Amino acid sequence: MKKWLTLLLIATFALVLAACGTADDEGAQGNGAATNETADENNEAANEGEKTTLVVGASNVPHAEILEQAQPLLAEKGIELEIEEYTDYIFPNQDLDNGTLDANYFQHIPYLEAQMEEHGYGFVNAGGIHIEPIGVYSQKHESLQDLPDGAVILMSNSIPDHGRILSMLENEGLIKLDPEVEKTKAEIKDIIENDKNLEFEYDYEAALLPQLYQSGEGDAVLINSNYAIDNGINPVEDAIALENEQSPYVNVIAVRKGDENSEAIQALIEVLRSEEIQNFILEEYEGAVVPVAGE
Incomplete structure (x- = not known):
């Protein structure tokens, strides 16, 4: 009788352990699946929000x-x-x-x-x-041809812009540059003909040129379009000459x-x-x- 009771208790205990083990395993698997699913969702959201x-x-x-x-x-x-x-x-x-x-x-x-x-x-x-397009502006003259002998031309102190400006003035027939010099690298010293004896002043910051023009300084002022527009100057309407669209x-x-x-x-x-x-x-x-x- 005691032996039978002992066997019964052992069997019952084994069933309880098995049941507990199954529940724990299922819980662990369920939590793992949920965790993986959440991680996937988070990764997807992160990827979607990534900029x-x-x-x-x-x-x-x-x-x-x-x-x-x-x-x-x-x-x-x-x-x-x-x-x-x-x-x-x-x-x-x-x-x-x-x-x-x-x-x-x-x-x-x-x-x-x-x-x-x-x-x-x-x-x-x-x-x-x-x-x-870079423009020539003047409060005193209506065209480049109206510039008098000895006219004062104000330019920026940015040397890389000088070749651009001088090439434009050469195209307008006001000066002639040394043909041996690359146009984009031309400087004042490279002018070989200057029939109007134009005087060039180039000690100015580019951003200050619009104010010089508006205050009537010089006979003509060379101004980059970004600075002109930023100061309420319309390059198309206000410039007496404007660089053409073939500019490099x-x-x-x-x-x-x-x-x-x-x-x-x-x-x-x-x-x-x-x-x-x-x-x-x-x-x-x-x-x-x-x-x-x-x-």
Whole structure:
């Protein structure tokens, strides 16, 4: 009898242990499945919410305004565009070099090349976006032909811009440059004919030239379109002469060497060259800024 009771108790105890083990195993498997499912959901959500941030330095006008139009288009591609605005031509390249910026958008090709040569920057032109025709402005004269003998011409102190300005004046028949000198690198000393005895003053920051024009300084002032527009000057209506759209001075997206083929930079170039952005440039600036489709 005692032996039978003992066997019965052992059997009952074994069944209880088996039942408990099964319940624990099922619970463990159930919790594991739930945990894995939650992790998958979290990963999926993280992937869906993941964005690439692109920080681009730009001049206020028109560069930053153009980039603002590009922001929603880039957002559709999962790229958050942050725009850092600058009012000078020095810091955007310094900040690109030190890694504060991923790219900048403010300078034309000759200026970029001169900066790289002077400072040893390891930059690359990732793509051209637009041209800002440089203009001649005067409060005293209605045309370049009206400039008197000895007229004072005010220019920026940016040497890379001098070749551009002098080439424009040569095209207008006011001066003649040494044919041995590359046009984009021409300087005042390279003028070999100057029938009107024009006097060139070039000790001014480019950003100050609109104020000099508005205050009536000099006989004529050479102003980049971005600075003109930023100061309420309409290049198409106010300039007595305007650089034509064949200018080689294309404004570009500059990046550090090796970044030009990144997906984010390629997406930025694609958007800025899109029909939507090009139409915005044409409609907004009415010829004062001209979009380009290629480099």
